[in-house]
Amino acid sequence: MRTLDLLRLSALSLLRQPRRSVLSLIGLAIGVAAVIILTAVGRGARTYVEQQFEVLGTHTLAILPGHSETTGGLPGFGGVPHDLTLEDARAVGRQIPGVLRLAPVVVANEECSAGGRSRRVVVVGTTAEYGAVRALRVRTGRFLSPGSWDESRPEVVLGKTLATELFPEGGALGQLVRVGGWRLRVIGVLARQGTTFGFDLDQVAFIPVRTAMTMFNKTSLFRVVLQSRAGSDMHLAEQRVRRLMIERHGEEDVTVATPEAIVDTLGGILDALTLALAGIAAISLLVAGIGIMNVMLVSVSERTAEIGLLKAIGANHRQVLALFLAEAAILSLAGGLLGLGVGLGLVKLLVTLAPTFPAAPPSWAILSALLLSLSTGVAFGWLPARRAVGLDPIAALAKEVL
Amino acid sequence: MIELEDIWRTYQLGDTTLHALAGIDETIQDGEHVAIMGPSGSGKSTLLNIIGLLDRPTRGTYRLDGRAVGGLDDDALAAIRRRGIGYVFQSYHLIERLDARGNVELPLILDGVAPRERRGRVEAALEAVGLAERADHRPSELSGGQRQRVAIARATILNPRVILADEPTGNLDSSSGEQVLALLEGFRARGLTLILVTHDPAVARRAERVIILRDGRVVRRMPGRELQDLERALAGE
Numbered sequence: 273m274r275t276l277d278l279l280r281l282s283a284l285s286l287l288r289q290p291r292r293s294v295l296s297l298i299g300l301a302i303g304v305a306a307v308i309i310l311t312a313v314g315r316g317a318r319t320y321v322e323q324q325f326e327v328l329g330t331h332t333l334a335i336l337p338g339h340s341e342t343t344g345g346l347p348g349f350g351g352v353p354h355d356l357t358l359e360d361a362r363a364v365g366r367q368i369p370g371v372l373r374l375a376p377v378v379v380a381n382e383e384c385s386a387g388g389r390s391r392r393v394v395v396v397g398t399t400a401e402y403g404a405v406r407a408l409r410v411r412t413g414r415f416l417s418p419g420s421w422d423e424s425r426p427e428v429v430l431g432k433t434l435a436t437e438l439f440p441e442g443g444a445l446g447q448l449v450r451v452g453g454w455r456l457r458v459i460g461v462l463a464r465q466g467t468t469f470g471f472d473l474d475q476v477a478f479i480p481v482r483t484a485m486t487m488f489n490k491t492s493l494f495r496v497v498l499q500s501r502a503g504s505d506m507h508l509a510e511q512r513v514r515r516l517m518i519e520r521h522g523e524e525d526v527t528v529a530t531p532e533a534i535v536d537t538l539g540g541i542l543d544a545l546t547l548a549l550a551g552i553a554a555i556s557l558l559v560a561g562i563g564i565m566n567v568m569l570v571s572v573s574e575r576t577a578e579i580g581l582l583k584a585i586g587a588n589h590r591q592v593l594a595l596f597l598a599e600a601a602i603l604s605l606a607g608g609l610l611g612l613g614v615g616l617g618l619v620k621l622l623v624t625l626a627p628t629f630p631a632a633p634p635s636w637a638i639l640s641a642l643l644l645s646l647s648t649g650v651a652f653g654w655l656p657a658r659r660a661v662g663l664d665p666i667a668a669l670a671k672e673v674l
Numbered sequence: 675m676i677e678l679e680d681i682w683r684t685y686q687l688g689d690t691t692l693h694a695l696a697g698i699d700e701t702i703q704d705g706e707h708v709a710i711m712g713p714s715g716s717g718k719s720t721l722l723n724i725i726g727l728l729d730r731p732t733r734g735t736y737r738l739d740g741r742a743v744g745g746l747d748d749d750a751l752a753a754i755r756r757r758g759i760g761y762v763f764q765s766y767h768l769i770e771r772l773d774a775r776g777n778v779e780l781p782l783i784l785d786g787v788a789p790r791e792r793r794g795r796v797e798a799a800l801e802a803v804g805l806a807e808r809a810d811h812r813p814s815e816l817s818g819g820q821r822q823r824v825a826i827a828r829a830t831i832l833n834p835r836v837i838l839a840d841e842p843t844g845n846l847d848s849s850s851g852e853q854v855l856a857l858l859e860g861f862r863a864r865g866l867t868l869i870l871v872t873h874d875p876a877v878a879r880r881a882e883r884v885i886i887l888r889d890g891r892v893v894r895r896m897p898g899r900e901l902q903d904l905e906r907a908l909a910g911e
């Protein structure tokens with residue numbers, strides 16, 4: 273028997289009871305759609321997290337003052353957190369091997385005003401290196417001047433939105449801006465950076481770290497960010513930094529964080545979650561397979577006489593088996609494709625509704641959902657098909673109706 | 675040539691053993707026209723099914739064209755049923771969702787004949803049974819006699835050597851029955867072996883040879899033309 277004839281005959285017998293056929297494959301369709309949607313959302317979540325952290329740069333590491341609360345104790349006794357100082361930052365730069373660049377960071381909310389307009393924004397005090405670590409793109413002018421960290425220079429770099437808000441007519445470069453009561457000259461405007469962790473980099477003013485510490489009246493840094501050379505062991509760097517800080521402060525009063533480690537951990541959790549959800553959806557495919565088996569069993573018992581006839585006119589066991597397996601395969605593949613269509617449609621809808629969420633089903637999920645539905649159908653079609661093969665043709669022919 | 679040697683077909687029903695066939699010895703030559711008669715339950719269908727390789731004897735040897743078929747596997751048996759034997763049933767056994775053409779085409783499909791070649795052969799087979807115009811009618815759109823003619827076209831499309839017919843006219847009125855018999859006899863005239871089971875003496879009488887079964891045994895063999903005398907004799911008893 274030719275494959276095309278086999279498929280045609282099987283399709284014809286499925287069309288005999290179109291409604292029942294469609295009902296039997298809905299279960300599979302739902303299962304496949306669920307796998308597609310769940311993996312798309314899971315993958316989307318992972319991509320989203322990665323995109324968020326990507327902004328922090330690769331091979332970066334942050335030192336935060338912040339083990340202080342864990343030391344506990346009364347103020348004035350041993351538990352007083354040490355400042356994270358510029359000196360600490362310099363020491364890290366000097367003593368940790370493989371550091372490519374590092375930048376100290378202080379942060380405060382300050383009033384920025386120019387030409388009668390005023391905005392309260394996040395002001396970041398840092399150094400020229402910060403722009404390189406975070407890969408900030410400059411639109412006009414330049415980022416903070418390189419040079420001594422201890423020099424207090426009257427300069428400011430504006431985020432794009434802030435620049436247009438303070439200078440709607442443009443031409444911010446070279447203008448004076450009043451920041452926290454200080455008059456600073458605009459030496460650069462950043463290109464659009466977008467939002468990270470809900471933090472709008474386009475609404476930020478960058479000023480030299482020394483200027484900022486004086487302006488904010490702060491002795492401790494908000495954090496130190498550093499970038500290692502490509503290929504260096506971030507885990508090792510993290511340990512070295514921690515050890516150095518303990519040595520310098522006499523206790524562990526800083527947190528050392530690497531975005532990559534966070535991404536890895538978060539990503540791992542998301543992957544596991546996605547897999548678990550997809551697994552549950554896949555189990556629903558098996559349940560759907562039982563539905564297919566049911567329909568096929570009914571079909572076999574209804575077509576007993578036909579099976580007897582086929583044997584009488586010379587169908588061998590293989591052909592009878594193939595006819596019924598092909599039916600199951602067509603059913604399950606149709607169910608899989610329907611589910612794929614519905615799933616992809618819903619993912620598309622989701623992306624339209626939430627454009628920033630990069631939901632997309634991974635190709636392995638599409639492929640395995642289809643393969644799984646096909647093999648489910650064939651596996652559960654096996655029993656009915658075997659039953660058809662095993663029918664006694666004489667008993668089968670004794671049934672009058674075809 | 676069909677050679678049956680001490681053929682038994684036994685059913686075990688709980689404690690009782692039922693011999694549907696109890697030692698049949700019979701040889702049917704190529705091109706013969708044989709009618710099998712006998713009361714209900716005498717084993718006629720069982721015998722036909724064994725000859726048609728749908729059933730296996732419990733005991734005994736069946737040789738088809740000199741070859742013992744007892745040891746053949748499903749594949750070989752199916753191939754013989756497909757190409758060597760044409761089956762005609764009392765209740766036609768046409769597939770309702772296929773039209774006449776589709777039903778006649780089935781053996782060709784099972785045999786792997788190319789679609790191009792099938793078309794012509796199906797038309798010719800339907801033509802031969804006088805149903806060329808009804809090729810795209812469903813079975814339910816045909817009369818009983820027409821359905822049986824479609825079934826005959828299906829049974830003969832692969833040019834079998836033997837036609838087995840189990841009460842082919844059992845559901846038909848006399849004129850459709852006559853058409854069907856004429857068709858079957860026409861095939862037989864072209865050299866096919868025709869074996870039919872019937873209750874109708876008028877049908878059996880047309881056979882070259884009549885075999886009468888009772889309780890799974892052959893109780894009488896006679897030329898068809900002598901059947902009338904037997905009937906008279908039986909009626910006179």
Ligand SMILES: Nc1ncnc2c1ncn2[C@@H]1O[C@H](COP(=O)(O)OP(=O)(O)OP(=O)(O)O)[C@@H](O)[C@H]1O
Nearest residue numbers: 685692693694712713714715716717718719720721
């Ligand atoms: N599957 C079976 N199980 C048990 N007994 C069976 C089976 N098939 C047939 N028989 C018995 O075998 C005997 C012969 O049956 P068979 O069908 O050959 O009779 P028949 O001569 O064709 O009768 P009819 O004229 O009614 O068609 C009967 O007694 C029947 O009950």
Ligand SMILES: [Mg+2]
Nearest residue numbers: 718719720840
């Ligand atoms: Mg019978």
